Amino acid sequence: MRAASAQGPVLVVTRLDDATADTVIAELNRRHVPVVRLDPGDFPDTLKLNASLGDRGLTGEALTGTRALDLTEVRSVYWRRPGPYISADGAGQDERWCAEQARYGLGGVLASLPGTHYVNHPWRNRDAEYKPAQLATAARCGLRVPPTLITNDPDEARRFAVEHRPVLYKPLWNSDYTGPDERVLTVWVEDVDPDDLHDGIRRTAHLFQRRVDKSADIRLTAVGGELFAVRIDGAPGVDWRRHYDALTYSPIETPPDVAEAVCAYLDAFALVYGAFDFGLGRDGRWWMYECNPNGQWAWFPRPHRPDHHGPRRPAPAPGRAI
Known part of the structure; x- marks a missing residue:
C-alpha cells in the first residue's frame, strides 16, 4: 500500500x-x-x-x-x-x-x-467499547478485574449483591438521556442494596460489580507505547467524576506487571490509545474497571510552577464523560 x-x-x-x-x-x-x-x-x-x-x-x-x-x-x-x-x-x-x-x-x-x-481506527474503537469484552480481555491479559455480573435476572442480581456486598451498578454504555426539562442526564456509578433490586432489572442488561476497597482511583493514559498514570485522591463517593472540586491528582509510576498487561490489552484490540480506569486497593493492588478507547486526556493541567511535584488540584474537567 x-x-x-x-x-x-x-x-x-x-x-x-x-x-x-x-x-x-x-x-x-x-x-x-x-x-x-x-x-x-x-x-x-x-x-x-x-x-x-x-x-x-x-x-x-x-x-x-x-x-x-x-x-x-x-x-x-x-x-x-x-x-x-x-x-x-x-x-x-x-x-x-x-x-x-x-x-x-x-x-x-x-x-x-x-x-x-x-x-485510533474507528472500527477498533467500536470493538473496544463493549465492557464485557473489555473485562474479559483485561483478565486474559493479566489485569485484576473485580467480580462482575451482567444480567437481566433480578433473582441472580440479588444473589450476587448479597454474596459480594458492597456492590456497584455501572451503566454498560453512556447513552444520551434527556429529562423532562430538556436537561442532559447522566447515569452514574452507584452503590446498590440487594433489597433495591426489583423486577425492572428484567427490562435490559445490567452490570453489577463488587466495590473495590480502595485508597484512591487511578487514570492511566496509554498512547504510542507511553504510559501516564495519575493517582486521584479526595473523592467522597464511588464515582470520582462527580467531585472534581474535591480532587487532588498526583503523577505516579505504573507497576511493571500492570504496564505489561496494559500493553497486551492494547495489542489485543489493536489500539494506539486508551484511557484506563483503576481502583487502587488498600493492599496496593491495581483493579481495572474499564478502558475508554477514546477517552478525554486533557483534564490534567500543567503545574503552576516547574518545580512543583506535589498533588495538584485542577479545575473541573469539561464535558460529561471522560
Missing part, C-alpha cells in the same frame, strides 16, 4: 465542541503541521464527498465549507468524537435510510484512507 505523504495533513475527525481536539490542533499548529478538521455530522449539509475506487485504490476528496482534503494525502487521523450521521431532510424511514447510507459510505471512506496512521 502506498504511504501517505509525510507533508500531508493530519485529519481530526470530531464535532465542533471538543476541547481535547482543540488542544491537539493547537499543538499541531504550533509545530507547523497542516491540519484539517472534519465532522461527519456535517454531511451532507456542509460536507461533500467525492471518492473513487479502482485499480489505483481509493482516491478523491472531501470538501468542507473552507477546505478541500485530498484523500490520498492524509498522513494520520485523530478520530475523536464525531457528530452522529444525519439526513439532510425527511423523517422516519427516509431519514434513517439516509443516515445509514452516510455512515457506511462516508464513514467507510474515512476509515479506509490509504497508508494512513489512525489514533
Whole structure:
C-alpha cells in the first residue's frame, strides 16, 4: 500500500465542541503541521464527498465549507468524537435510510484512507467499547478485574449483591438521556442494596460489580507505547467524576506487571490509545474497571510552577464523560 505523504495533513475527525481536539490542533499548529478538521455530522449539509475506487485504490476528496482534503494525502487521523450521521431532510424511514447510507459510505471512506496512521481506527474503537469484552480481555491479559455480573435476572442480581456486598451498578454504555426539562442526564456509578433490586432489572442488561476497597482511583493514559498514570485522591463517593472540586491528582509510576498487561490489552484490540480506569486497593493492588478507547486526556493541567511535584488540584474537567 502506498504511504501517505509525510507533508500531508493530519485529519481530526470530531464535532465542533471538543476541547481535547482543540488542544491537539493547537499543538499541531504550533509545530507547523497542516491540519484539517472534519465532522461527519456535517454531511451532507456542509460536507461533500467525492471518492473513487479502482485499480489505483481509493482516491478523491472531501470538501468542507473552507477546505478541500485530498484523500490520498492524509498522513494520520485523530478520530475523536464525531457528530452522529444525519439526513439532510425527511423523517422516519427516509431519514434513517439516509443516515445509514452516510455512515457506511462516508464513514467507510474515512476509515479506509490509504497508508494512513489512525489514533485510533474507528472500527477498533467500536470493538473496544463493549465492557464485557473489555473485562474479559483485561483478565486474559493479566489485569485484576473485580467480580462482575451482567444480567437481566433480578433473582441472580440479588444473589450476587448479597454474596459480594458492597456492590456497584455501572451503566454498560453512556447513552444520551434527556429529562423532562430538556436537561442532559447522566447515569452514574452507584452503590446498590440487594433489597433495591426489583423486577425492572428484567427490562435490559445490567452490570453489577463488587466495590473495590480502595485508597484512591487511578487514570492511566496509554498512547504510542507511553504510559501516564495519575493517582486521584479526595473523592467522597464511588464515582470520582462527580467531585472534581474535591480532587487532588498526583503523577505516579505504573507497576511493571500492570504496564505489561496494559500493553497486551492494547495489542489485543489493536489500539494506539486508551484511557484506563483503576481502583487502587488498600493492599496496593491495581483493579481495572474499564478502558475508554477514546477517552478525554486533557483534564490534567500543567503545574503552576516547574518545580512543583506535589498533588495538584485542577479545575473541573469539561464535558460529561471522560
